[in-house]
Structures are given as C-alpha cells and as structure tokens.
Amino acid sequence: MKGEGAGGSGPKFNMYFKTEDLAVGYSGKALIENINIGVEKGKILCLLGPNGSGKSTILKSITRHLNKIAGTVFIDQEDMSHFSSVETAKKLSVVLTDKVAPELMTCGEVVATGRYPYTNHFGKLTEQDNRIVAESMEAVKVLDLMEQEFIRLSDGQKQRVLLARAICQRPEIIVLDEPTSYLDIRHKIELLGILRNMAVEQNVTVILSLHEVDLAAKLADQIILVKDNHVYGYGCPEDILDDEVIKDLYGIEHGSFNMLLGSVELPKTGDMEPQVFVFGGDGYGTLCYRALNKRGISFATGVLYHNDVDYQVAKSLASQTIVEKSFRPVSEFVYEQARKALQKCEVVIDSGFDLEGENNRNRMLLEMARHANKPILSLRKETKHETGSVEYFNDIGALINSDRLKFGSANGHKRKQRRSLAASI
C-alpha cells in the first residue's frame, strides 16, 4: 500500500474538503469503509480505479445522492450533514453520468437551472443571473450554443453545457463522475483543461473520477486509488503512481502501462526465442517494436541507453532488451551480450539509428551483421549502398510485409501447439 491509505493517518487538518472515517454503500450496507481523504481549496482530487471498484459510490455519498453509512464529510471544517439541501447546492455542484434528455430545452435554459438555489419561488432569472449564465457558458466556450436545443448537441458539447451548468451554480466544489466518458481525445483535453483553469484561476475545488490514468496523473493534485471496494492508495500522483501500482490497481496481467510516457502497450505476442534483431535508439525503434508485436514476431533489441524512449517500450514488448546505462560508452560486457543475441537472430532490422561516433558499438554490430550476410531490412534514408543482404524500405508498412519476416508455418504451428497446451491447462 502506498501513501496514506485505508486505516492510515487521516489527511491534514487544513484540508478544505475532507472525509473522516467515511463509510459508503447501498441500503445500509457498507461497501467501502474508513475513507480518509482530503483536498485543499482550489486543488483537484481524482478517483482512479477499475470499473465497479466503488468510485461512483464514494462520489455519490459525497454529493448526498446516496446516504453515507458512517463517518463525516467536512467542507471548510464544517460537517456537511449540518447543511440544508439548498446550502449544499450553493457550495457543491455536480456533473453526473446520468443521461440527460430534456425536451425542447435550450442550452441556455439547461445552464440556467444552475441558478436554482439562488432564484425566487418561480425561478425568475435576474439580470445578474443572466450575466452569470453567460459567463459560465463563455468559460467553457459554449456561449454560441445559448439558443440551441440541448438534445441536438454532440456528446462533447452536452458535457460542456452540463459543466457550464455546474459552474453557473457558483459552487466552492464541483464533483464530476467520469466526465470524459464518451468524449474524443480533443474534447477530453479541452474539458480537463477547463477544470485545471477553474481550479487555478477561480480557486474552485474539483473532485472527479476518471478512467484515463495518464490524464489523471497530469491533472490531479491528489489521487485516490480505489480497488475492490477499498481505498488502495492516496496521495500525490507523482509519488504514488508507477507502472507496478497501475498494473496492480487495474489487475493488468498482460500488456503494460507506462506511467512515464502515459502510454499503453498491448500484451506481448511473440513468446519464443527472438527471430529478429532490431537496432533501435533515439525513438526510431518504438514503431518497429509495435509493428512486430502485432504480427506476433519475437524480437531482441539493442543496444539501447537507459534514457532512450525506445527502452520504455522495448521493456514491454521485446523478448530480450540489451541496455546500457545512460551517458557512457557501451561496455564490453553489454556489447558481447548484443553480439550473441544478434547471432541467434535470423533477420536484422535497422531502424535508422545514429551512426556517428568513433566507438559506436551499434554501428559495429550492424557492420558485423552485414559481413555475416544476415538479411538486413533497413529504414535508413541516407547512405544507401546496395550491398547484397541489405534491403531498403521507405516505411514500416512495407518493411513489415517483407517476405523476410514471414517465418513460415513452423512458427504458426509451434504457437498453435503452445496455445492448445495452454488451453488444456
């Protein structure tokens, strides 16, 4: 367990929003207990966890859509259960996952419902209310949709209008339950950007749940990890999130998530001795690794420096990665490792790494391969000397379809055998 998790010491006293021994669940039965989390004013708190882990249950209990089972929720040192529903509405607004389909309501009218706690008995909007509605819509860039009918909008626009509605309520805290579901990448970025700005500029506290680990790490000040109905970790994302925690949190057995790059690699497909040796480096290798992985071709790669982007991907996908520590010449030992790996492989891929340098071991290895007459598939753009075993390709699409990379039925057969074995186990 990382950070201040379940049962650990609670969050600091000066937290603007915090929970003390909160227990949440349905119909009187606690699902998650001992939730001690908090966030300062104007900061972003994000709940991460797999589907069905209880993120929504926690959020709904905070927003009072569910009755909490035990414990206390504080806003600005005050017990939330002392607030009336209208007082709560003035302090806390929400963006829910509920599908909203109001007939014949314009976006302006939807946003204006956010003024509900402030307007008179008939909900008459004053000049000031109208101004706040317009400001809120401007803040999420939907002012031009004012007169449009809400149900005709795209999902991205709808979500923004609903966020404008939440902003319009002029809350201290906004709670959003998976606001980025159904949004394409551009709208995700824009929406989270707006939340960031709100937190920084208007000092609004944001509590949200997200599915995207990479975005959460970049957005949130505090992160709660929820798994199997318990709080699995709590703290700064920079401190508590790493590849292993993510794998464990989501129960990823195959494939991997790279926290540093924020990228996903699908499960490694080649499960045999490497047949291809890829010369990577400077990020040239990554695309080759992924292309090979899609075809189920096992490969070794090297010599990579530890700080190379290619290394981050290679460690997920390659059968063997030959790596040297950063900022030093390749040692004899590593060189020897690479030479052996290269010899065992049937085909070599030259991704077009940097050939410069007196003692460039990779260049030496590549020359060695050429002398050994290994088939070399090269993506190199410059210095094309047509020697027997080198084949040049303009792009990876062509390279990956090369006959050299078709390792015949023996390959498929072996894999089939292995699969049936696996199935019988």
Place this chain on the structure above:
Amino acid sequence: MKKSNLGKIARYQLVCIFLLIGLVAAVVFSINSGTVHMSVKDIFDIIVLRANEGSVESNVIWKIRLPRLLAAAILGGGLSVAGYLLQTFFRNPIAGPYVLGISSGSKMFVGFTMIVLMHYVKTIPAGIIVLAAFVGALVSMAFVMAAARKVTDMSMLLVVGVMIGYICSAITDFFINFAQENEIANLTNWSLGSFSGIGWSDIRVMSIVIFSSLFAVMMLSKPIGAYQLGEGYAKSMGINIKLFRLLLVLFSSLLAATVTAFAGPIAFVGIAVPQIAKMLMNTSKPIIIIPTTFLTGAVFCTFSDLLARTMFAPTELTISTVTAFFGAPFVIWLLLKKKK
C-alpha cells in the same frame, strides 16, 4: 439574445390569443347547436340579459348547455394538466391518466361506491364521488409506480398501464353485473365517458378542486423545470425529491380522479394535449406550459364534446370516441418519432 427573447414572448402571446379565440369559438358553436334551435341574438339575450327566464330556451341554455360547456372546458383542462404531471413524473412523453390505468382505477372505485351507496341514499354527494375516484387513482398509481421501478422502457410502462386498466374495467363490469337495473343505466352511461348531466353544483365542486390544484401545480413550476434534467441533477440543486415526487403523484391523481368522477374515463387527452402545448409554444418551461396545457385541453375537449353531440345527432357519441379518434393517431406518431 434580447431579440430572440422578444420573439419568444411574441409567440407565447400569439398562441394564447389563438387559444382564447378557439375557446370562444367552441363556446359559441356549442351553445348554438343542439335539438332546440335559437338565434345568436336570443342566446345573447338569455345569457347576458337573463331574458325569458323560465322559458324552454332559457332552461336549455342555463341548465343543460352552459354547465356542460363549462364542465368540458374545466375537466378537459384538468385532465391535460394531470397528463402533463404524469409525463413529468415518469419522464415519459406518452404517459397519461388513461393509458396508465389511473382513470380506470378511479372508475372502479367510483362504480363500487355508487353501487354500495345507492342502497342507502338517493343522490350521492359529488364530494364523495371525487374522494372515491381519488382513492382509486392512487391505488392504480401505486401499481404503476411499482412497475416503473422494474421496467425502464417507456413503452413497457404503457403496456403495464393498459393491463391495469383492463383489470380495473373487468372488476367494474363484474360489479355492474350484480347491480340493479336502474343503477346500471346510470353507471354504464357514465363509465363510457360523457359530459352530459352535469349540474351547477357539480361545476362548483370541480372548479374548487381543479383550480386550486392548478394553482398549486403552477407553484411547483420551478422544481418541475429542474426535474426535467433528471432526479440526480434536481437533487443537487437542493430540491427535496421525495416531497416533490409525492406532490406530483397527489396532484396528478387528484386532477385525473376529479375528471373521472364527473365525466368518466376520457381517452388520450392527457397524453396528447401537453405535447401539443409544448409544440405550440416550442418550449418546455413549466410556467408557460402548465397554463397553455390547461387552455389547450379546454379548447380540445369543448370541440370534442361539440362533435360528440352534433356529428350523429340526435344520437350522442361518447366523448372518448371523439378524443381517441384525434388523440390515438397523435400518440402513434409520437411513438414513431421517438424511435427515430
């Protein structure tokens, strides 16, 4: 924005004027049609100047046509608002007191009460009938709400409502089988739905119930508006959801029950009219739509009653025959539109 607001207000006013003209036209036509023919001047004299008091013409106008006309307008409006509340409650544009079996529940309780009480008293007070209808409406409503928890699909809810309606009708028919003959004549006539035979004392009772309910519903227009975004959002704005839902159930049942108590079950008005009102106004703002729905319902029912009386005179059609003729195709169209 200012300009479009003015446009909207102009539209609201225009539609209102249009509906009022419609209502006046319906009133004029209705008063002027029937087996006893009178000139417009005679009618004017009778109503405004109270001329010829005691004459056949005066009696026809004052004792038959006027109360019937007023009843059609008031009950039509009340029924439409009941439909509007049910559509809000179930968040379902094809909900209404008739299709959800609520009118039939009222009918069953009123029928039962009438048969039992007729043995003891000659005429049953209107208040008692309204009360029986209200209880019946709440019983049906309870069943529909229980079903609504299980089924999320709005067409399924309709099927459940229609079934409840059939059960109630079956039970009502069962009572009628055991009733005495003079009772049957009364009951069957009423249970088919008609605005005939309504007197001024009835008008007073229905006015009190329906107009006070209408006023209360208008007072609820702010939470109704917020409720259109769904229960979750409504709650987050500070609405007491439990109380609000209870009020919706009570007022929709009370309105539907009052209509059924006086005129029997009337088909499709509750579904169609609120939708027509929204289309006319091109908005769903409750503060606009509630009065528009009432007015549209009043116009719709007075015209329907006019047709029911005059189309095959002297034979009178039941009011549902006419309202269903116009309402049912409209509902089919609504269903098809939703599927798109």
